Amino acid sequence: MQAYPPKKRYYPLWWLLLAVSRLPFPLLYLLSDFLCLILYRFIGYRKKVVRLNLERSFPEKTAVEIESLIPAFYHNLCDVIVETLKLATITKAEMRGRTSHPDSEVFVKAASAGPVIILGSHQANWEWALPGAAAHFSFPADGIYKVLNNEFFEWFMLRTRTRFGQHLINMKDTLKDFIRRKNIPRAISMLSDQTPPRGEIQYWTTFLNQDTAFYVGADKLAATFKYPVFFVECVRVKRGFYEYRISQLWDGKTTLENEAFPITERYARKLEKSVQANPAAYLWSHKRWKHARPVANEMAGMQ
Template identity: 90%
Template sequence: MQAYPPKKRYYPLWWLLLAVSRLPFPLLYLLSDFLCLILYRFIGYRKKVVRLNLQRSFPEKTAAEIVSIIPAFYQNFCDVIVETLKLATVTKAEMRRRTSMPDSEQFAHAASAGPVIILGSHQANWEWALSASSVQYSFQIDGVYKVLNNEFFEWFMLRTRTRFGQHLVNMKDTLKDMIRRKNILRAISMLSDQTPPRGEIQYWTTFLNQDTAFYVGADKLAATFKYPVFFVECVRVKRGFYEYRISQLWDGKTAFENEAFPITERYARRLEKSIQENPAAYLWSHKRWKHAKPAASEMAAVQ
């Protein structure tokens, strides 16, 4: 990865982001507070989407309870933005001090013996997960990601996400990469809570009280390569400090009994429980439920 952006016209923006990144954490969080004020109070960034997602996900909550979650979500969202910028200059020592992976011996043991798959989500600070793993473990940490359309921000995110030796894989090249690098001891991380394009949906389940489509790549890859699969939950301990709690979804050996996509289903249940315990930490501004589940007759016709 080159040190400077691919085109000189991006240099001023790069220098600005570097300057922000070098701010000490207390000043970064003042910036986050200001950004939250702008996005939440003045602009109302996707406020209708956030409110509707929360109302549908938690029909048992009162209107007052829903309203109380919304500002906490925006605060979390803005913290993630400034903390992502901090990745451009943060040191390994500081990242190690601010992140931990408690009770993850099973994961570390499995990844030290062969490749594993780890499924994450857009929860709390998902952007620090790869960097945190890289400073905590000696084996390779890989991340599957979607290429950004903007040339500068694609370069910027690649740079910040790989500073500590992480390796990023274009989502479209996942299978080829796993075949080519199948003998490398590594953890292959995927954010599996994104919405598949309508034409690629293969699995629906009830998630947060709604019909929800999920990517099923983890099931297919695990079935092909027999890699153990883990779930990572991100929990904010306090501002700027996170725990990444890792638990096993599949050991890579045990047979499933006539289940279509069992790993995806287990992932959905773990993530759902985690969101219910700490709703403000999830990315509610995402249009997660933009596709409606087709009628049974339509699904049968497609199959």
């Protein structure tokens, strides 16, 4: 990755982001609080989407409880923004001190022996998951990602996400990468809670009290390559410190249930439980439920 943006007109923006990144954490969190004030109080960034998602996901909560979750969500979002900027300059030692992976022995043993798939989500600070793993573990930490349309931010995110030796895989090149590097011990992460395009939906389930479509790539890749699959839950211990709790979804050997996409279903249940335990840490501004589940005969035609 080159040191400077691809075009000189981006240099001032890069220098500005670099200067912000070099701020100590207490000042970064003052900036986060100010940004939260702007997004939540003045702009109201996607506030209707946030409220609607929370109301539909937690019908048992009162209006007062829902209203208390909204500003908590924006505080989390703004912390993630400034902490993502911090990735441009944070040291590996500092990242190691701010992230931890408790009870990860099964995962470490599996990833040290061969490739494993790890399914994450947009929860707490998802951007520190990959560099955190690279800072702690001896095996490579790879991530599947979708290319950004903006030239500068594509360069910036690639740079920050690979500073500790992480390897990023373009989503369109996933199968090619799995074939080419199939025997390399490594952890391959996927953010599996994103919404598939309407024409690519193959699996629906009930998630957070709503009909929800999921990507099923993990099931297909695991079935083809027989890689163990893990779920990672991101929990904020305190501001700027995170635990990445890793649990196994499939060992790569045992027979799976006779369902369409059993690994995806296990992932959905794990993520649902985690979100219910800490609602404010999830990414509610995303239009997760923009597609309606088809009726039975339409669904049959999709399978």
